[in-house]
Amino acid sequence: MNEPSERIAGVRAFNRLYTRVIGVLDEGLVGTPHSLTEARVLYELAQQDVREVPELRRRLGLDPGYASRLLARLESQGLLTRGRSETDARRQTVGLTETGRATQAALEERTDAQIGELLGKLTEEDQRRLLSAMATVTDVLGEHHRGPAFVLRPPRSGDYGWVVQRHGTLYAQEYGFDATFEALVARIVADYVTAEDTGRQAAWIAELDGAPVGSVFCVPGGDEHTAKLRLLLVEPSARGSGVGKRLVGECLAFARASGYRSMELWTQSILTTARQIYRRAGFELAGSEPHRSWGRDLVAEVWRRDL
Known part of the structure; x- marks a missing residue:
């Protein structure tokens, strides 16, 4: 139009x-x-x-x-x-x-x-769509422009599928990963959902004006004292607004309150924006190793920090 x-x-x-x-x-x-x-x-x-x-x-x-x-x-x-x-x-x-x-x-x-x-x-999904659209109209035509309404919340039904789908789509578009990466994300999500010790893990969905724009998961790591940060994702439309920082901060706070003494994560050297978020949150690079996965030659990195 x-x-x-x-x-x-x-x-x-x-x-x-x-x-x-x-x-x-x-x-x-x-x-x-x-x-x-x-x-x-x-x-x-x-x-x-x-x-x-x-x-x-x-x-x-x-x-x-x-x-x-x-x-x-x-x-x-x-x-x-x-x-x-x-x-x-x-x-x-x-x-x-x-x-x-x-x-x-x-x-x-x-x-x-x-x-x-x-x-x-209306269904729950249609209510969220309606309110998001109304907020957009208010923001564009209102007397005073406001910042976007940002919330972190636990995942709801349907969010886990969204996490898998958006990881698969974005990593294919931005880094050329093939469908085996989406399969990996699906396994991580499935392990989280079916875990028995749910008190030691948590996940968050970030919303801007009612629409999901990010995720992060905190799960047990290699030993009882170590937590693992997984599946950090920020939609392109929300990058630069502090969503990634908030998600990582929430993950760290949960791990600390749950009695973990340290946190680690596994990422790839080409994920430069995510690496900046981790560094600013106090993580340090602990090791790296080249590998071929998801149709790409990559360098895997392990980052750690004390809690």
């Missing part, structure tokens, strides 16, 4: 869909006599940081005449009071009454319930 007319048509199609969804939700009305704009006024006043009418108009994009009529209507219903600023008598102030606060709270509860009903009709 390159032509301006096609882009405009795409935005208008989204607007029509969104308007229909809002109509289904009846957001701002939710079974009450209040309009969407009235509900927005009550919401802004409930946030405690809006006291003067000019600021309220600015936030909601209301012209002075319409705002005056709207506030008068809400005042006549006993939901708010208007007065004059103590520092500047020319500026009008506004605030919610107790009835107004109760009304606004009821609107919030009803809106949350109807949105919850809408989300309940």
Whole structure:
């Protein structure tokens, strides 16, 4: 979609869909006599940081005449009071009454319930996709750009397959590894999932705005005092944002808390970005050895650090 007319048509199609969804939700009305704009006024006043009418108009994009009529209507219903600023008598102030606060709270509860009903009709995956897309729209069109929402969490069903698939895809694209590398990753993941001593191992999935962008596993090493870091992965779209550092840091913290005294990892000399992360996390190169694996001539490296 390159032509301006096609882009405009795409935005208008989204607007029509969104308007229909809002109509289904009846957001701002939710079974009450209040309009969407009235509900927005009550919401802004409930946030405690809006006291003067000019600021309220600015936030909601209301012209002075319409705002005056709207506030008068809400005042006549006993939901708010208007007065004059103590520092500047020319500026009008506004605030919610107790009835107004109760009304606004009821609107919030009803809106949350109807949105919850809408989300309940979607699968968990579709809910995450929807919220991620909404976050993108908010980030691009919002008044203030924010940083991406970043979380680390334990793997869920489906994540293990994602770890195998993304390792296979990325290492084939970036380093030319063949399918035997993906098979190796699948065995490591299978060993993790079927392990009996689960208290000595853990794994994390990194998410940015609801989408998985990284992984790392901590498993027992060669002896009871050594932990092993495995399957560190960061998607190209998330590189440079500190995801790799956070994943390695979480892995180290778990190993330390689990009573391990040291940690080791096995990597390849061509993985320069990963090696930088390991070095900055305190790992030191302990040995290297050439080998041929996954269709490539490589140099394997062992890195270690004390905990």
